[in-house]
Amino acid sequence: MSDLRAPEHQVAGHRAAPDKLGPLVDGAGLFYKPLQALDRGEQELAFYTAFSAHPDVPPRIRDAFFPRFHGTRLLPTAASPGESHPHLILDDLLKGLAAPSVTDIKIGACTWPPRAPEPYVAKCLAKDRGSTSVLLGFRVSGVMVSDPSGAVWRPDRSELKGTDIPGVRRMLRRYVSSAGGDGGGEDCALAAAVYGGEGGVLAQLRELKAWFEVQTLFHFYSASILLSYDANAVTAPGGAPRVKLVDFAHVVESEGVIDHNFLGGLCSLIKFIDDIVSSDKAPPAQS
Amino acid sequence: MSDLRAPEHQVAGHRAAPDKLGPLVDGAGLFYKPLQALDRGEQELAFYTAFSAHPDVPPRIRDAFFPRFHGTRLLPTAASPGESHPHLILDDLLKGLAAPSVTDIKIGACTWPPRAPEPYVAKCLAKDRGSTSVLLGFRVSGVMVSDPSGAVWRPDRSELKGTDIPGVRRMLRRYVSSAGGDGGGEDCALAAAVYGGEGGVLAQLRELKAWFEVQTLFHFYSASILLSYDANAVTAPGGAPRVKLVDFAHVVESEGVIDHNFLGGLCSLIKFIDDIVSSDKAPPAQS
Numbered sequence: 091m092s093d094l095r096a097p098e099h100q101v102a103g104h105r106a107a108p109d110k111l112g113p114l115v116d117g118a119g120l121f122y123k124p125l126q127a128l129d130r131g132e133q134e135l136a137f138y139t140a141f142s143a144h145p146d147v148p149p150r151i152r153d154a155f156f157p158r159f160h161g162t163r164l165l166p167t168a169a170s171p172g173e174s175h176p177h178l179i180l181d182d183l184l185k186g187l188a189a190p191s192v193t194d195i196k197i198g199a200c201t202w203p204p205r206a207p208e209p210y211v212a213k214c215l216a217k218d219r220g221s222t223s224v225l226l227g228f229r230v231s232g233v234m235v236s237d238p239s240g241a242v243w244r245p246d247r248s249e250l251k252g253t254d255i256p257g258v259r260r261m262l263r264r265y266v267s268s269a270g271g272d273g274g275g276e277d278c279a280l281a282a283a284v285y286g287g288e289g290g291v292l293a294q295l296r297e298l299k300a301w302f303e304v305q306t307l308f309h310f311y312s313a314s315i316l317l318s319y320d321a322n323a324v325t326a327p328g329g330a331p332r333v334k335l336v337d338f339a340h341v342v343e344s345e346g347v348i349d350h351n352f353l354g355g356l357c358s359l360i361k362f363i364d365d366i367v368s369s370d371k372a373p374p375a376q377s
Numbered sequence: 378m379s380d381l382r383a384p385e386h387q388v389a390g391h392r393a394a395p396d397k398l399g400p401l402v403d404g405a406g407l408f409y410k411p412l413q414a415l416d417r418g419e420q421e422l423a424f425y426t427a428f429s430a431h432p433d434v435p436p437r438i439r440d441a442f443f444p445r446f447h448g449t450r451l452l453p454t455a456a457s458p459g460e461s462h463p464h465l466i467l468d469d470l471l472k473g474l475a476a477p478s479v480t481d482i483k484i485g486a487c488t489w490p491p492r493a494p495e496p497y498v499a500k501c502l503a504k505d506r507g508s509t510s511v512l513l514g515f516r517v518s519g520v521m522v523s524d525p526s527g528a529v530w531r532p533d534r535s536e537l538k539g540t541d542i543p544g545v546r547r548m549l550r551r552y553v554s555s556a557g558g559d560g561g562g563e564d565c566a567l568a569a570a571v572y573g574g575e576g577g578v579l580a581q582l583r584e585l586k587a588w589f590e591v592q593t594l595f596h597f598y599s600a601s602i603l604l605s606y607d608a609n610a611v612t613a614p615g616g617a618p619r620v621k622l623v624d625f626a627h628v629v630e631s632e633g634v635i636d637h638n639f640l641g642g643l644c645s646l647i648k649f650i651d652d653i654v655s656s657d658k659a660p661p662a663q664s
Binding site for chain 1 (some may be wrong): 421455468486487502511512514542590591593609613632633634635637638640642645649650652
């Protein structure tokens with residue numbers, strides 16, 4: 091266990107620090123996520139347990155779009171020597187990406203489970219209204235763009251927080267542009283390779299959408315879609331971008347109906363990205 | 378104009394009375410809707426004006442799913458002799474239905490335009506959370522079921538208000554059941570004819586959905602889908618059920634993105650109705 095370390099390429103969520111719990115990776119393909127406080131950790135564990143064994147989840151959906159769940163493990167906490175904390179053991183979704191470009195997109199206009207307690211609803215609603223969630227059906231919670239040269243662009247959280255719709259468009263354009271680094275542009279040089287094509291992000295999102303049109307098992311409040319690709323390899327065979335769902339602390343069982351909130355946001359994301367690919371193909375506007 | 382009268386088969390919204398403004402019909406195919414108070418009437422008029430002339434609205438969508446707009450007319454008000462009030466002139470959507478069965482389904486988990494003033498948002502949010510809107514992505518605002526025998530079942534508003542998800546399911550089953558009247562059951566005898574088939578409600582809703590997946594013109598907050606059919610004619614050729622959008626006082630222009638809120642609710646309605654048709658086809662549960 092001595093080889094556990096904080097992941098280098100985390101773009102959203104709590105980060106590990108000497109005095110703080112945060113996720114760890116073992117470098118061999120596993121990701122250790124500390125169970126969150128309150129009942130969130132228990133809820134996320136309950137989701138992974140139920141989801142992993144659910145006979146009505148198509149294996150293809152589970153394998154393609156969710157991190158595999160390998161149980162839990164107690165790990166010592168650096169902050170409190172002698173104490174330990176339970177962690178979920180999951181696939182490391184960014185394993186093997188030499189020049190990782192990653193974005194965390196929180197899906198849904200509404201991030202609060204309908205039967206959540208009042209102060210939590212109010213807090214989430216304020217964030218949903220203060221971000222693009224209500225207007226757009228999703229918000230960007232984190233992004234980093236790597237360049238094969240090694241340059242990295244990673245706006246900080248305060249920058250993401252105030253982002254409006256044009257700002258999200260710029261971010262998702264920059265996410266597929268060749269120039270990393272702070273002076274990076276929006277040439278969308280990788281749009282076709284990352285978003286388009288047979289194994290691209292859009293094709294994967296459409297497959298996920300088809301499942302959300304019929305699944306009445308879970309409602310994924312406040313979950314994210316994590317997009318990632320290797321800037322060194324995305325145009326090569328086998329370098330297909332990855333599309334995964336993460337963050338299930340607020341998933342609830344369905345009451346026999348589809349997750350219209352997640353599905354609406356997912357459809358919005360698909361159209362939004364499709365517009366970026368299309369505008370990239372169109373001849374440049376006359377000036 | 379002496380032949381104007383209150384429509385007999387209105388299931389939701391304000392009703393005309395000697396001392397109150399309400400919609401009128403002329404019996405020849407036109408429906409007169411009084412412009413609503415505050416700026417809602419003006420907003421609905423602005424929507425109809427913009428929508429009717431918009432070059433990016435496919436004519437097929439406009440003709441199939443929206444009441445035609447014929448301008449406005451000042452009509453004398455019974456409540457205040459000598460005064461007149463502007464009315465929208467629209468198609469009478471229930472024209473020619475001898476035994477009309479009608480349901481008004483308000484679409485979307487969220488019925489408040491994101492940039493609406495605060496007290497209005499709070500009022501809508503309370504209604505959305507207190508009804509099935511947040512959980513289900515839609516709520517039933519009105520329903521009447523006619524029987525060829527002349528019997529009619531029309532629950533009153535207080536009955537609709539407290540409806541939960543199983544209650545909505547019972548209503549949408551009863552909407553396609555043969556027995557009207559208060560002792561009516563849920564035999565779903567008309568489910569295949571009304572909901573299923575080539576020209577049925579599901580096929581029409583799916584066509585509408587395909588448009589909502591790409592249209593970035595308008596966001597239809599608080600709009601309804603009005604379903605109607607003639608219980609005397611729905612199994613005969615030409616008796617196809619009607620699917621129309623109504624109530625556009627809270628429509629806003631899009632900001633270049635799809636109406637994920639309406640689309641999510643519409644997808645939920647499609648799955649919900651599809652489940653009714655499928656369960657109707659399945660062999661009866663063993664008892």
